[in-house]
Amino acid sequence: xxxxxxxxLMHLVAMAPTRNSDxxxxxxxxxxVNSLSQSFPGSALSKALSCMSAxxxxxxxxxxxxxxxxxxxxxxxDKVDIEDDDELTSLSWLQDNDLLKNIKPSDVDDDDxxxxxxxxxxxxxxxxxxxxxxxVPYNPQKHIHSKPPYSFSCLIFMAVEDSPHKKLxxxxxxxxxxxxxPYFQNAPTGWKNSVRHxxxxxxxxxxxxxxxxxxxxxGSLWCIDPDYRPNLLQALRKTPYHxxxxxxxxxxxxxxxxxxxxxxxxxxxxxxxxxxxNTISPxxxxxxxxxxxxxxxxxxxxxSPARSSDGEDYASNSYRMRLKRKQMQLKTDFVKRRHTxxxxxxxxxxxxxxxxxxxxxxxxxxxxSIDEExxxxxxxxxxxxxxxxxxxxxxxxxxxxxxIPNKHTKVTPHxxxxxxxxxxxxxxxxxEMEEEEQKKIVEGADALLNLAGIMTNSSSLKSNRxxx
DNA sequence: TCGTGAGTAAACAATA
DNA sequence: ATATTGTTTACTCACG
Numbered sequence: 001x002x003x004x005x006x007x008x009l010m011h012l013v014a015m016a017p018t019r020n021s022d023x024x025x026x027x028x029x030x031x032x033v034n035s036l037s038q039s040f041p042g043s044a045l046s047k048a049l050s051c052m053s054a055x056x057x058x059x060x061x062x063x064x065x066x067x068x069x070x071x072x073x074x075x076x077x078d079k080v081d082i083e084d085d086d087e088l089t090s091l092s093w094l095q096d097n098d099l100l101k102n103i104k105p106s107d108v109d110d111d112d113x114x115x116x117x118x119x120x121x122x123x124x125x126x127x128x129x130x131x132x133x134x135x136v137p138y139n140p141q142k143h144i145h146s147k148p149p150y151s152f153s154c155l156i157f158m159a160v161e162d163s164p165h166k167k168l169x170x171x172x173x174x175x176x177x178x179x180x181x182p183y184f185q186n187a188p189t190g191w192k193n194s195v196r197h198x199x200x201x202x203x204x205x206x207x208x209x210x211x212x213x214x215x216x217x218x219g220s221l222w223c224i225d226p227d228y229r230p231n232l233l234q235a236l237r238k239t240p241y242h243x244x245x246x247x248x249x250x251x252x253x254x255x256x257x258x259x260x261x262x263x264x265x266x267x268x269x270x271x272x273x274x275x276x277x278n279t280i281s282p283x284x285x286x287x288x289x290x291x292x293x294x295x296x297x298x299x300x301x302x303x304s305p306a307r308s309s310d311g312e313d314y315a316s317n318s319y320r321m322r323l324k325r326k327q328m329q330l331k332t333d334f335v336k337r338r339h340t341x342x343x344x345x346x347x348x349x350x351x352x353x354x355x356x357x358x359x360x361x362x363x364x365x366x367x368x369s370i371d372e373e374x375x376x377x378x379x380x381x382x383x384x385x386x387x388x389x390x391x392x393x394x395x396x397x398x399x400x401x402x403x404i405p406n407k408h409t410k411v412t413p414h415x416x417x418x419x420x421x422x423x424x425x426x427x428x429x430x431x432e433m434e435e436e437e438q439k440k441i442v443e444g445a446d447a448l449l450n451l452a453g454i455m456t457n458s459s460s461l462k463s464n465r466x467x468x
Numbered sequence: 469t470c471g472t473g474a475g476t477a478a479a480c481a482a483t484a
Numbered sequence: 485a486t487a488t489t490g491t492t493t494a495c496t497c498a499c500g
Contacts, residue, residue, distance in 0.1 A: 149476065170489060190476055197476085200491050207490090218484045219489045 144182040150236075152198040154190075155181070156205060157232040160224050167208050167223040170196060204228040 011432045138149050148155065159176035168176070174192055180186050184191055196234050199222055224232060337451040 082474095153474090188476090193477070194475060197490095197492090198474090199489095218487085315497060 007257075043191065140181045140183065144186070147183060147187075148181045152194050153202050153204060153232065154236050156195060156198060156222075157224060160205075160222060169217070169219050169221055170199065171217070171219070173199075173222065193344040204232050 010310070021263070142150055155177050156173055158180075159173045160166055162176060163172065170298065173195060177191075204225055205222050206225045208223050
């Protein structure tokens, strides 16, 4: 399964609008496995799901856990309908991508081996080692003694982006981190200092001028500098165990360089190799992806619902409804923009989020204040662009010669080197291949979604057709 | 070895 | 007066 497939699969999961309430879990599972086997014959994902579906299967433990025991026991998704209300002000890109679902408070009673890693492998003699072991997928709710594999800038970024208005006071940033990463509840107090230090020093973060009459107590609100947002996204994508990362891992099983194309004379850049210290086993990886796909729908959360600083329950129906509306909008934007927006390409970490003084981003039109540049209250078009970017690594191949300026995108100025292999493939043949793969992806996604109790448009159509 | 990013600690000023 | 917030400096460590 290619990277693009995974991303689209993930995208489709996020798009799933309704739930199939008529079908039993067993039959759904069977259907899923059959469909996946056809769609991705011999794929590891198919195998993993196969193991998940067979309660008494002979799959090894590594494959069974934790999906079969935790997530699917929690497959409960309230049927939601699309409302007329178009307000989506509290949505952030993370919620729209559902990426935060993966690090929301969740079940903590499974994944024994992870817990063991937590208990055993982190003690070096009398010294407590908070570094997360490289071979265990990180779960912030389980590995409460492991330091999150996210940098402070990523944590802050997630916190701010997870807020309804994409701006938070320091106090709420602390809270968000504490809520989502219990590790910090017992961590040495210096981490707050580090957060503040990061806010001050990292130019990705900006203070928002207080509105008159606004009483948020001491201090200012902090937001993400939109010019650097793509860089933070890129940094987050490179983070191990991020859902996106997992999908990318799955998509790139060989440690060979993969290239994608960027417009306007840029050379194809290798995707970041994912076989560093945090490499995990293929089986585990597949399982994580499947886990992620389920988590993406927020189905595995058993803990207390997370709330925004405005008190909004992220798990509430109204929130989900608005989320789905946003996703529909996102889908439209995705189609519209997929061939027009360059993606963020950075080769060095400093391009992701940097303390250095070089400000590439200010080339564009300057704004007098953050508020002018960053439309907190309205639906964020830029968000859609980034989602498109994140989900469509390959789609720019046809746009190599395009010249599309985008002030929110940093592209590394390198020479354009066409991949000779790709040049050999005619556009028509490629289209055919893409269509074929797209078909398979949709089938696989349908099956997966149905297993999770979610009915997609296409499966709904199929179902109707078969009934009639 | 060197440059850079990241984390940590600390000092200090400003502010609610 | 106190706690919190924001800024700055210095240092260490890891990594390429």
